[in-house]
Amino acid sequence: MLSKRVVACLDVRDGKLAKSVKFVDTKDIGDPIEKAAQYYAQGLDELVFYDITASSERRSIMLDVVEAVAARIFIPFSVGGGIASVEDATRLRWAGAEKINVNSQAVKNPTLITQIARAIGAQSTVLSMDVLRVAATAQIPSGFEIVIQGGRTPTGLDALAWAKRGEELGAGELVVNSIDADGTREGYDIPLTRAIAESVSIPVVASGGAGKPEHLYDVLTEGKADAALVASMVHYGHTTVGELKQHLHDRGVKVRMRY
């Protein structure tokens, strides 16, 4: 039986680790390569690197980070942040990323998902989506709206419709990030995660709001997620990857316990 995954997300800016709270005012907290190696040793199942570098050198800095990480850790990891072309995706794959995450650029140009999936395979093409709760309207019947540019810009897209569209376009996995929950440490948005997991047939990674081990349990059971993404709760040492997995295991969730 397939295990549920615990995924850690490392926000990288100028090659250094940062953690965003509600996507504003990020602060550096260390070296992404060392953190990755540390989590790998603790039994992490997968990593996501999100490049939030604003400068024009972003591409080469991130390639260096990816190369260095790929030489140190032997679990799958994905890279996202500003990927706008098939060339960006194939370069990062060559450098060692297992999967490529597209987000805002896919909203602006949905065929990007299909192009990347054709080049590197659907199983390596991940659609990340930032979702904000809004009043339900005819345009956004679910009350979950896709937002871009770090949560600042609404798109008018309903998150459920966008998730289904992403699957049709060739995404092999979805990362569903709740802007409302992100950085709160008060738990994932369970109704959002569940609604999306029930409307697609590809794996869903829940993101945003993890603060306690129980939150992972909730989103992997009631929320029907295949994987739970964690960030600050492990980055700041509130808990360890090993403790999170032990908690899930003790409560009957199938997770990888030997590593």
Next chain:
Amino acid sequence: MALVIVDYNAGNLRSVQRACAAAEVDARVESDPEALLRASRIIFPGVGNAQSAMETLKASGLDQALTAAVHKGIPVLGICVGAQLILDSSEESTIPCLGWIAGKTRRFRLADPSLKVPHIGWNEVKAQKAHPLLGGLQAGDEFYFVHSYYPDPADKAHVYAAADYGGEFCCALGKDNLFATQFHPEKSGRFGLELLSRFSRWEGTC
């Protein structure tokens, strides 16, 4: 005489090479058919579509070189699509495969609609028979999978390990100096590196 990773544009050879380096296994990437016959051991990786992989192998003559290497007794480790092409045929390919072991590569057909295809993630690899390359394997050991098809050897005596995804399927198979895994040792943490290390010392006998 070196351990050689076959390069036929099948994607994951760099990650296999990096994992070999971490396992302290000296490995060289080769696309020259002649070089395969001089190799001490061969890793035959692969990701993506089986038919296009077979077409590439045939166009380059690597199919014949690999078959000759297997017959010569050189230890060979197939990974993922490399574990599928060693059978007679694949449901993902209209052209025949390498046929080193009798059988067919099949697509998952799962009754349970909640099980997704591709099968992606960590799953337990359960030994069915002892094999030197699975020597350290213990109950509960998991490896990383990414696939929609799996190898199904005709003679179950060739099945060395199975995994469960809506039913058991073969995830490691072998015959004489040939061994192959549907999972990815290069993405499977410490246990995967251990398997690569064992392969680097394996003399090709079961």
